[in-house]
Amino acid sequence: MSKLIKFEFKRIFQSVFFWIVTAFSVVWPILTALVYRVILSLTFDFDNGMSFEDLNLPQSMLTALTWLIAASFITELPKLVALFTCLHIGRDYTDGIIRNKITAGHSRGSIYFSYMITQLCASVFFCVVYICCGLLGLVISGFGVDLNGGEIFGRFAVSIIVFLVMTVLFVVLSLIFRRRAAPIIFCILIALMSNGVSAVIGLYNTSPKAADIYLEQRHSYFVEMIKEGYTDKDTVKLLEKEYRKSKLLGMGFGWQIFYPVYAITPLGYEGDYQIGGFTTISIASGDYKQEIDYASDLMQKDGSLNDIYPIYDWYLDEPSGDMPVFSLEQFDDEPAMHMSYSKLNWIYTGKSLVWIAVIGAWGFTVFRKKNLF
Amino acid sequence: MSETGGYILKATDVSKEYGKFKALDSMSFTVPKGSIYGLVGRNGAGKTTMMRIISGLQKPTGGTVEYGFDNKKLGNVGALVELPSIYSNKTARENLVFQYINLGLKIDDSIEKNLEFVGLGDTGKKKAGRFSLGMRQRLGIAMAMCGDPEVLILDEPINGLDPQGIIQIRDLLIHLNKEKGITIIISSHILSELSKLATDFAFVEKGKVVKEIRAIELEEAGGLLTEFYTGTPERLIPVLQSRGLSARYDSGTGIVYAKGYYNLTSIVMAANEAGVNIARVATRETDLETYFVNLVGGESNV
Numbered sequence: 302m303s304k305l306i307k308f309e310f311k312r313i314f315q316s317v318f319f320w321i322v323t324a325f326s327v328v329w330p331i332l333t334a335l336v337y338r339v340i341l342s343l344t345f346d347f348d349n350g351m352s353f354e355d356l357n358l359p360q361s362m363l364t365a366l367t368w369l370i371a372a373s374f375i376t377e378l379p380k381l382v383a384l385f386t387c388l389h390i391g392r393d394y395t396d397g398i399i400r401n402k403i404t405a406g407h408s409r410g411s412i413y414f415s416y417m418i419t420q421l422c423a424s425v426f427f428c429v430v431y432i433c434c435g436l437l438g439l440v441i442s443g444f445g446v447d448l449n450g451g452e453i454f455g456r457f458a459v460s461i462i463v464f465l466v467m468t469v470l471f472v473v474l475s476l477i478f479r480r481r482a483a484p485i486i487f488c489i490l491i492a493l494m495s496n497g498v499s500a501v502i503g504l505y506n507t508s509p510k511a512a513d514i515y516l517e518q519r520h521s522y523f524v525e526m527i528k529e530g531y532t533d534k535d536t537v538k539l540l541e542k543e544y545r546k547s548k549l550l551g552m553g554f555g556w557q558i559f560y561p562v563y564a565i566t567p568l569g570y571e572g573d574y575q576i577g578g579f580t581t582i583s584i585a586s587g588d589y590k591q592e593i594d595y596a597s598d599l600m601q602k603d604g605s606l607n608d609i610y611p612i613y614d615w616y617l618d619e620p621s622g623d624m625p626v627f628s629l630e631q632f633d634d635e636p637a638m639h640m641s642y643s644k645l646n647w648i649y650t651g652k653s654l655v656w657i658a659v660i661g662a663w664g665f666t667v668f669r670k671k672n673l674f
Numbered sequence: 675m676s677e678t679g680g681y682i683l684k685a686t687d688v689s690k691e692y693g694k695f696k697a698l699d700s701m702s703f704t705v706p707k708g709s710i711y712g713l714v715g716r717n718g719a720g721k722t723t724m725m726r727i728i729s730g731l732q733k734p735t736g737g738t739v740e741y742g743f744d745n746k747k748l749g750n751v752g753a754l755v756e757l758p759s760i761y762s763n764k765t766a767r768e769n770l771v772f773q774y775i776n777l778g779l780k781i782d783d784s785i786e787k788n789l790e791f792v793g794l795g796d797t798g799k800k801k802a803g804r805f806s807l808g809m810r811q812r813l814g815i816a817m818a819m820c821g822d823p824e825v826l827i828l829d830e831p832i833n834g835l836d837p838q839g840i841i842q843i844r845d846l847l848i849h850l851n852k853e854k855g856i857t858i859i860i861s862s863h864i865l866s867e868l869s870k871l872a873t874d875f876a877f878v879e880k881g882k883v884v885k886e887i888r889a890i891e892l893e894e895a896g897g898l899l900t901e902f903y904t905g906t907p908e909r910l911i912p913v914l915q916s917r918g919l920s921a922r923y924d925s926g927t928g929i930v931y932a933k934g935y936y937n938l939t940s941i942v943m944a945a946n947e948a949g950v951n952i953a954r955v956a957t958r959e960t961d962l963e964t965y966f967v968n969l970v971g972g973e974s975n976v
Contacts, residue, residue, distance in 0.1 A: 398761065400755065401759030401773070403729075404759075404818075404827070405777055405821075406746060406751060
């Protein structure tokens, strides 16, 4: 197989498209950083019109910006890598090179894994170039970089592994369809849909156990509110029915479909790792989260906390200091309500490796039996 | 089949089924070492399927293919099945360099020698995609030749070529067989060309080999066939037999068939002396095509 790997590397380095994707990986993140710089420095007022101001980003936002720009390869590169993979392998089908390798005496396994290994290496190369140039762009544009004490490299590594799942899928599709157009169409569609799908699946990341704990605490709070006379049983019953578990977890049955997908695939990546795109930073709401706080997410979705008060007449009587409080702090010591990124990194690494193995094995099974003519 | 007793490839009861359709039905044949082995058959007879199987592109559903050499060793089997496997955006030399890397061969001046051998030594920077069909076929053969294979498997290598291209490929293959001692397994629709090339034949019909024959035996089995139209066949037959011809009478057509070469004047005079009235004489030479048609029946559409 080493001969085939050498063969494929030579071909990859001679491929024009490989150098186009590499050039994109160099230019695009630098350009993105410069554009961000312009937009975040731009201010407008009626007296002076548009002007540029010195930028002084808070540390957390700088970390978020570093992450967002350098890790955006996961949203920017799939389309190009899909094209590169399909064109590169597709050419081997149309030119009969795969047949040639078999008749020369190479086993199908060697051929399959040589494609897989070299394409994965090419993808890692693109990602690393993109990350390095993203960091370089941040320095050039004057933002500077904040690597969160090196922790961000762990997330970069996870992003690359998640990206490799897509690459494996592209390689498999390119190898199991003999016609060149079919894998290009499928892979581009997958690449285009991956961002949206990943963002949507990422919305369903709240663990059911966290929701149970949250609802239990909320019920205790409601009971106390009834006891203190701030509300009544009927209102609580109504609110608990309205803001039930399935609604807090996400659109009723939608959660039942998407949460299992989230749990077993790395598709929730963009949601969990907040690769939210340009708007996140441009509206200056970017924040580099140190953990996923389920309680906070649940509370944001839970309208019952706002609706519990109407029975209380705020204008006639100020709420006393004795009024029960429902706050995030009460979940601080609850492990199930928090997910650290160090743990999440391992979960995504594990899930991605499993999917790489599953997709790779499926592709190999199909390729091994395929008639190559 | 083989003169030396050695074989390069032996197919035994090889079958290939696609659902209910049997592309190959227990096909068996033996390819002698050093031969040019021609597979002859109609369209859909199973030649290409067999070629794909022996070159490893497809797996049979039954039977075995044995090789008289280490077929797992890289480059020991060279194949050109249907279309040449070449990078159309590379030059002839670059294609061979890739093939050398593919086979783990040392890149040296043998690349140029191979190109010279197939007549592509002067193609320079011209991309293979701009080659004529004949040049592409020759490049495909050069690719298949890399690593000095024991056997070259060629499926329809002269399909679509102009007469000049056909002659070039034919000469090249004879050259390869004679000078490099490479055994060649070849299938072609153009039987007249195959007959000029092959040393052995296998006639394929409905997924089976119906006959294996050496070229020399085919020549002996063929020859001149003459049809005598006469009203006195019982008198003509002894005349023909007395001149060393094998003769038989077909009562259905009323024709006497004689096989072999003869002097027509001598036959006519002897027949006249025997009181035989010959109304008409028609002759035809039995070539590979006629032999094939006689063997499998029906009209030749190979």
